[in-house]
Amino acid sequence: MLVEVQSWPYSFPASEDFQSSDQRGNVNGRLLVRDKYVSDDYIPGNSAYVGLAPPGEVGSWQRECKDYQFWSRADEEGYFSINNIHTGNYNLYAWNVKEGKSLLSWAVKRFKGRSVCLLHVHQPTNLVSLLDCKLSSSKFKRYAIKAFQELELQKMHKLLNEYLLFLSQMGVHTDNSWIEMSNIGKGIVQLIVQHGIKWLIMGAGAETQSTKQRKLSEIKSNKAILVCKQAPVSCNIWFICKGCLVYARNVDFVSCLATTTLALPSPINNGETILVHDCAENTEDDAGSVQSFKHSTRSMEEVVGTSYSTIPMIGWIRGDDSPLFSQASSPEHFLCSSSIPLLDYKLQEEETHDLHNNLEHAVVDAENFKQRAFEESVKRWRAEEDAIEATRKAEELESLCMEEINRKNEMEEILVGQRLDIEAMKNQLDQFVKELQLIQHQKPALESQLREACCIEKELEEKIIQAVNLLITYKEKRDKLQMEYDSATREANKFRTFTKEDPMGICSTQFFGFSFADIIEATQNFDPSQKIGEGRYGIVYKGMLNHVKVAIKMLPFSGHQSDSEFMHEVEVLSRVRHPNLVMLIGACPESRSLIYEYIENGSLEDQLLCRTKSRPLPWQYRIKIATEICSALIFLHANSSCIIHRNLKSSNVLLDSNFVSKVGDLGISNFVSNHTLYSKNDPAILISTEIFNDGELTAASDVYSFGIVLLQLLTAKPASDLVRDVKCSIESGYLNEVLDVSAGDWPPDLVKQLAHLALRCCERKPSERLNLVSEVWAVLEAMRDSWTMSSPTSSSSSLDSKDQRRIPAHFVCPIFQEIMKDPHIAADGFTYEGDAIRGWFNSGHKTSPMTNLKLEHTELLPNNALYNAIQEWQQQS
Numbered sequence: 001m002l003v004e005v006q007s008w009p010y011s012f013p014a015s016e017d018f019q020s021s022d023q024r025g026n027v028n029g030r031l032l033v034r035d036k037y038v039s040d041d042y043i044p045g046n047s048a049y050v051g052l053a054p055p056g057e058v059g060s061w062q063r064e065c066k067d068y069q070f071w072s073r074a075d076e077e078g079y080f081s082i083n084n085i086h087t088g089n090y091n092l093y094a095w096n097v098k099e100g101k102s103l104l105s106w107a108v109k110r111f112k113g114r115s116v117c118l119l120h121v122h123q124p125t126n127l128v129s130l131l132d133c134k135l136s137s138s139k140f141k142r143y144a145i146k147a148f149q150e151l152e153l154q155k156m157h158k159l160l161n162e163y164l165l166f167l168s169q170m171g172v173h174t175d176n177s178w179i180e181m182s183n184i185g186k187g188i189v190q191l192i193v194q195h196g197i198k199w200l201i202m203g204a205g206a207e208t209q210s211t212k213q214r215k216l217s218e219i220k221s222n223k224a225i226l227v228c229k230q231a232p233v234s235c236n237i238w239f240i241c242k243g244c245l246v247y248a249r250n251v252d253f254v255s256c257l258a259t260t261t262l263a264l265p266s267p268i269n270n271g272e273t274i275l276v277h278d279c280a281e282n283t284e285d286d287a288g289s290v291q292s293f294k295h296s297t298r299s300m301e302e303v304v305g306t307s308y309s310t311i312p313m314i315g316w317i318r319g320d321d322s323p324l325f326s327q328a329s330s331p332e333h334f335l336c337s338s339s340i341p342l343l344d345y346k347l348q349e350e351e352t353h354d355l356h357n358n359l360e361h362a363v364v365d366a367e368n369f370k371q372r373a374f375e376e377s378v379k380r381w382r383a384e385e386d387a388i389e390a391t392r393k394a395e396e397l398e399s400l401c402m403e404e405i406n407r408k409n410e411m412e413e414i415l416v417g418q419r420l421d422i423e424a425m426k427n428q429l430d431q432f433v434k435e436l437q438l439i440q441h442q443k444p445a446l447e448s449q450l451r452e453a454c455c456i457e458k459e460l461e462e463k464i465i466q467a468v469n470l471l472i473t474y475k476e477k478r479d480k481l482q483m484e485y486d487s488a489t490r491e492a493n494k495f496r497t498f499t500k501e502d503p504m505g506i507c508s509t510q511f512f513g514f515s516f517a518d519i520i521e522a523t524q525n526f527d528p529s530q531k532i533g534e535g536r537y538g539i540v541y542k543g544m545l546n547h548v549k550v551a552i553k554m555l556p557f558s559g560h561q562s563d564s565e566f567m568h569e570v571e572v573l574s575r576v577r578h579p580n581l582v583m584l585i586g587a588c589p590e591s592r593s594l595i596y597e598y599i600e601n602g603s604l605e606d607q608l609l610c611r612t613k614s615r616p617l618p619w620q621y622r623i624k625i626a627t628e629i630c631s632a633l634i635f636l637h638a639n640s641s642c643i644i645h646r647n648l649k650s651s652n653v654l655l656d657s658n659f660v661s662k663v664g665d666l667g668i669s670n671f672v673s674n675h676t677l678y679s680k681n682d683p684a685i686l687i688s689t690e691i692f693n694d695g696e697l698t699a700a701s702d703v704y705s706f707g708i709v710l711l712q713l714l715t716a717k718p719a720s721d722l723v724r725d726v727k728c729s730i731e732s733g734y735l736n737e738v739l740d741v742s743a744g745d746w747p748p749d750l751v752k753q754l755a756h757l758a759l760r761c762c763e764r765k766p767s768e769r770l771n772l773v774s775e776v777w778a779v780l781e782a783m784r785d786s787w788t789m790s791s792p793t794s795s796s797s798s799l800d801s802k803d804q805r806r807i808p809a810h811f812v813c814p815i816f817q818e819i820m821k822d823p824h825i826a827a828d829g830f831t832y833e834g835d836a837i838r839g840w841f842n843s844g845h846k847t848s849p850m851t852n853l854k855l856e857h858t859e860l861l862p863n864n865a866l867y868n869a870i871q872e873w874q875q876q877s
Ligand SMILES: Nc1ncnc2c1ncn2[C@@H]1O[C@H](COP(=O)(O)OP(=O)(O)OP(=O)(O)O)[C@@H](O)[C@H]1O
Pocket: 532, 533, 534, 535, 536, 537, 538, 539, 540, 550, 551, 553, 582, 596, 597, 598, 599, 600, 602, 603, 647, 651, 652, 654, 664, 665
């Protein structure tokens, strides 16, 4: 039974009541429930309890322990231990269990001899909702709930043991039974049904607010109403308040009172059972479960105490279902609680002494229980603290976890960035690999170029060496020329003397006669190295006369001409001058030598038969040469004396350095006898028939010979049978087969036209041959103009039009003998190709390549004016 002590508001900490508070503001100490706060019924140390409710809540003694912020048992002096209560205002409720024990005492005394059983309905605390907000870990929550439930059960058993001890002290040994159920009323009904209880005594503290109210017309407690309604009709239920029967179910209340009064003095037979049960107001209808049940039929000496938080109830079972109370008892007797103790006054006095002793033992036991309860509380608080600490750690872990997640996200972002960087580097690498592959692909070509450059470098080095050697040779030649010059001067002086004595006036022809000594000197005493070739009329040497390069033909001495005749003939021929005739510049009557200008590139025959080092003549050049020969013949034939060449053939057509053709051996037949004039293999053998036919060679003979040269220009074949072969090829339609393909791509029309022109020049009858002026020249000139001079294709040839022009001498390097690309002026005032003069200096020379004098210095100055002139000249060409 709960007894409300002086309750609210009790504000604490009251300084005089507490011993200490910790740093967190939690109060630890002892609270004294002063007299002014407690009711008259409150007895310190007598199983009293106190509860603290949060401020603002209107408390009630009907509240359960779990409803309080804190609850504790008071010690003997009325102090309550307070542990870890936060400083603040609380409502205080205090009660003791005196009323529960008085109920037990009342029941034992009234129903002496009956077997009694103490019943208890344990109402479990809804811990899940309590701990839900405090503990995040479900595992820890389970441990906490389990520990709390065990603590509650321990407390319950302590309470039951306290009641059993109390009954034991009263000399009653009884049994107890408890059930766990959230709805206490239902638990009571279940126990009644299960154990067939016939008499149930319940406390009725909740029904009476005044101790003066001794009788109730109806009960108000929900729990009591539920029990009255649902308990079996066979079960009689009495509600006791402060030692008075205030309500009864099933039987007329007045008769009950009477019955009770009558029955009380009577001893209760063994075998009857009294059940005592704890109950509390609870409106919930939750189903519960029976945890355990013990029932035994025992004597009234076995009595058990009841719970601290509930109204104790006593069940009484009788085998014969007879009313417990005697009919003789008056109702008034029950209305006053003090009337019953008076009836048993003697009995009470006898038992008081024993009870007192037992009470002292019980107090000691209670003190032990209290100590253990305190220790349990301490354990629970520590567990709670551990739980709070665990919660704090869990929160810290959650925080760390969040930080870790953030760090992980940051790392992922960095990784993404790094991945992009790697991607970019990979692309760059691919680019590099491609470039490398390209370079590797180009490497062979570059290496080849390098090799070529090395070869060119070597060639240039060799060229420089050759040039230097050449220069040395030139120097020697210059010295030699100097000597020749001196000799020529002497000869000139002699010639002057001669002209003064010359009655024929030969000197007016600017003719030079040379002595045999001159010829010997020029030919280096007919050194074989000076020999150019040999024809039917003698050996031809090259040599230098009066610093002029000449070709000296040594005629056989036939004896049919005197020196004067010889010289006259020479004089006549030397006057015949034409750009396409080899100039006769002198003679030596002593040695019967004819001196001609020296023609650099040999004969046309040598060119056609590729006897020279130069490339084959392009067909454009061949047209030009044909035109030039034609021009020379027209010149000869047009002369008033109509000079007949008599010996025109490709070996007598010479080519100068610009591939300008010059017809040589003019009038050679005048110096030799007829029997040496022709040979069997001579292409002009046909002409001999003319000679033998009429005994005279005419211009038509030269036309025939010209036709043969034209055919050789087309075919590059020997003269013999050439006319017949070309005719056959034209007739058979295979003219191309006899063409000289080394001349390039002959234009077909030009070939046909030229072949027909040549054949018509070679007609057997001289009269049928073409006229050079009217029939040949116009055709050849048109060909030359359209195909060689104006044709752009001519430039594709290695012998282009530039070669036809005379190169200004000062454009040519004295050392390399080539047109200068990088002209430089040396200290001697001469201009040289840069590489050539540097090579000269590098080979250790400190002298001028031209004068052989020592140079003041070896510095070079670029000749820009000459460079520009060369460039301009090359562009024009
Ligand atoms: N003025 C010259 N300049 C350079 N070389 C020449 C000159 N005259 C002749 N020759 C060369 O000298 C060589 C001999 O020429 P030469 O005229 O004596 O005999 P040919 O013409 O071959 O035969 P042929 O005696 O029947 O005329 C030829 O290779 C010729 O090219």
